[in-house]
Amino acid sequence: MRAPLSWLREYVELPAEVTGRDVAAALTAAGLEVETVERTGGGLTGPLVVGHVLAIEELTEFKKPIRYCQVDVGDANGTGEPQNIICGARNFSVGDKVVVILPGGELPGGFTISSRKTYGKVSEGMICSASELGTSDDHDGIIVLPPEYEPGTDAVELLELVDEILDISVNPDRGYCLSLRGLARETAIAFDLPLRDPALLDVPVPNGDGYPVEVADRAACDRFVARTVTGVRPDADSPVWLRRRLEKAGMRSISPAVDITNYVMLELGQPLHAYDRARLEGPVGVRRAQAGEKLTTLDGVRRTLHPEDLVITDGRGPIGLAGVMGGAETEIIAADAAAEGAGATTDIVIEAAHFAPRDIARTARRHKLSSEASRRFERGVDPEAAAAAAQRAVDLLVLLCGGTADPGVTHVSSVATPRTVLMPATHPGRVAGVDYDRETVVRRLQSIGCDVYGSDELTVTVPTWRSDLQAPNDLAEEVIRLEGYAHLPSTLPRPPAGRGLTETQRLRRRTGRALAGAGYVEAPSYPFISARSLTDLGIPEGDPRLRTMTLANPLSDQEPELRTTLLPGLLATLRRNDRRGSHDLALFESGTVFLPTGEEPAPVRPGVAARPSDEELARLDASLPHQPRHVAVALAGDRAAAGWWGAGRPADWADAVQAARLVAAQVSTELEIVSAQHAPFHPGRCAALYVTVEGERVLAGHAGELHPRVVKALSLPERSCAMELDLDLVESAGAGPLRAPRVSAFPVATQDLALVVDRSVPAAAVERVLRDATGELLESLELFDVYTGEQIEAGRKSLAYTLRLRAADRTLTAEEVTAARGAAVTAAAEELGAALRGA
């Protein structure tokens, strides 16, 4: 809402020294966010006066036509003689009233005016355009004023050229501030000055002679005032002051009748509509639209109406979307737009109605049509201002357009009882944490227009323009904001002793730290993906990862799905980094994925008057898809960099698997790692990662090198690797608090052992057998060599281990060591067909 300071001053007698910035600061402190204070006419100094063009001599000897004008400026030049002025613009004629700046004056931008010789004549001043005066960017030529102004009149004042305009962002609860009336009220309170309420007008008593109105839906339309003005001069122009005010408020001047309705809306906050009475057929009605009805609104759009839309009708059907926008058929026709068959409007019916915010909001949303009117009705309009607004419009039509007020006054009204709120006088103080005395509370409430009765328990009748004040806390806010949020003390509550983070939260941090410590950089990505990105990963049909949730209104039509895996986002980040020249990459992400079963029931909408039932809450939760937290890594380039020290080591599948082990270690659990074939991984270099949850083996994720086809499809660096793990699942496999190892001080016995097994036997299996066979004497086991080659028969491989054997309570004898080693070899031979190498 744009509010010119000059207009505000009409209702609040602010001291002359108060500036727009002062008002902005006061309004901001009271809860109105003033976004900008714009100065107009800065740098403009007179004499700037009204001039009457007496004669024009066309000078044709120059490249462009030039006019040499004699302009009567009254006594403004001190002589009373006409000024001779050269002018290049052509949009005026002899007899027009124009704006003239005389020598000695200065235009915005530091352009000083003096008498000077130009085009062979002496020019004593300048005839001004709007852009030269800094009031508009309109370059359409010089300003032609209505004829009624006397030559020599000060135009700076006439055009209200020097002003400050406050641009205020009005919150949805303060609909009354979408009017000068409301803003003036807040200004008056902030400066502790009286308000001249522009809605306090004498209005005639309703009678039966007004334009007939039939309201079918009284709940949606509790007020409808109709007034008629006849004999409006079609050739009337909006006066300069009216046009200037609309301009400053950010609206364009259209025609006197439209300008007047807009002006009254800005002034009082009541949206009005003007109908051409000649084009109305029969009584005006208010009802719901019927299915299939159509209406062409003023913006020229033909709209199909919804049965819930509230419409204004006449004998033919809908002629307007109530409270949102009028229809084209009954639109006022200005003189310059009059055509054959539809003459300029002379008789006008003014509508000042009040509609339910909800209906207007829905219609506006349904038709994606937000208008000045709908914005106000949605946020609450003062129903008691309707009659005054209609009267104000009638007065202005009579005054400015030569119309005659018709004595008929239609006033359809449902009796509304004013809203009262009961509140203990101590309540605002209890909310604020400040002791406000009763007198302060009452005074503040009265200042915003409330009637207050009672001593300890207050009965507060809220003003009709404050539909937002419904509960004691609403009133408390009014008191506290007017007393000043700035004066609130600063105290600290005392929460009960806390327990810090949960195990889950700690795990998440630990996982991040562990991966970062291992060289991974965290790179969270958006959860939006395309279906294409899943097929690019080679995910086969039927895979649950293809079962996605879809956004109804995605930012990009390309990415409407919610991710079921972190990999599309993380791999895109990998590619982005690679393209930007970082080639050795280790990234990780920890985030939510969305895994619908497709069987989720639709959510319910419990009421809000009480806690929903447990059943309702359960149904709400059941409507949500499973949203586990996953952790993923992506690798490319060198894991250990090349440098002056020598060659680097490329990241490979083993790094990806190791990242998974690292995550599992954060909950002191181990993964079972089994080779697998799973998109998007290389079929020979993919590990399935299992955890054990309550005795059951559960698949928790995969790791490995990406499939070459995937690498190609996603334009990733060759041999990129990745891992993805369900972190929630890993957590549930956690072993609980670690059991400390027993550290033996007896000597260690070391045994090396090379076993030859079939290539298909996983190292993990060999290790498990060795561990089982050596039992508790085994302190540690290390695989130090894997060999395949000519010294081994084809299809076999050699795995060389170091076993460290130690007892907790004694030095092992040679016999014990040999026995343990023998048991290991025997078990490996029996269970895995292993042969001792070199044996």
Add this chain to the structure above:
Amino acid sequence: MSAPNKSYDPVEVEALKAEVIDRAREDALAAIAAADSLDALREVKAAHSGDRSPLALANREIGALPPKARAESGKRVGQARGAVSKALAARQEQLEEERDERVLVEEAVDVSLPYDRVRPGARHPLTTLMDRIEDIFTAMGYEVAEGPELEADWFNFDALNIGPDHPARTTQDTFFVRPPGGGEVGPDDAGLVLRTHTSPVQIRSLLDREPPVYVVCPGRVFRTDELDATHTPVFHQVELLAVDEGLTMADLKGTLDHMVRSLFGEGMETRLRPDHFPFTEPSAEMDMVCYVCRGASVGNPDRPCRTCSSEGWIELGGCGMVNPRVLTACGVDPERYSGFAFGFGIERLLMFRHNVEDMRDMVEGDVRFTRPFGMEI
């Protein structure tokens, strides 16, 4: 070698003449001093203190002297041998030291060589900044509460006093999710949304716990803004909720002051301005003193501040006293309990705490941006 002299005859033994011994001693010491390497010293040692050295030979002749003379000669020889072996040891030590020094010099390296073979990783600064904020509040006794990102609109809107027709429901720029069966979601249909704030976690916290409730709710939230230098459709919020008996706006203000001091240092404070949110009443916008200029740029054109546009204050987020309707919807008695809540965006906080100029840097996952932030912030 002379035979033992038992007759006490005064026999002259050439090798034990005082001048001979003294000369042998001088020769030895000179040779030791002249030895310029450990190898040379080893030869000198053999020549002058070995078994065949003059002093060793002299020592063996002592028995040839008459008993009276033995003591004197023995003493002279002994002293000479002592001096030689001491000199040898000293020279040995000295030469070893010199050798060691030389070797260590030869082994010197350029310690300025880079050695980032495995470059350190990093957590994302948004993650670590949220951690830090969580830590401030857990230290005060708050719990960290979480909830789903895809949320039923009852939690995201209705329970927060944002009814189906509330204007905020359209201005919040919500991502709606298509129902599983397809089709559109009408204005009256209950549906699922990507949460537009972490406030639904507040609702869940109130439903899950008996008051007093003190929770801090960090998380990702979603709004339909295109990514540009100052907007992102996916961003992070931390919200806080306290519900207890007798909580006031002064408590809210004190908690905010505590937070900004914890994050930005002593001397920081907050300012509340009246505002409107459906879920709080009274509501306020919270500003903090500009972290960079501390207000010094206000009205001071010589010291303009880009961080706060020379306004001295930075807008942090919204706050207020929990609307009693919200308490009611969660089954908390508003007659007995009151509460306060606030919420703010982590991206903004990171932007001015760490001078990040472009939102995209926080979103795109470029390792060059993230790596310097390390493990903590």
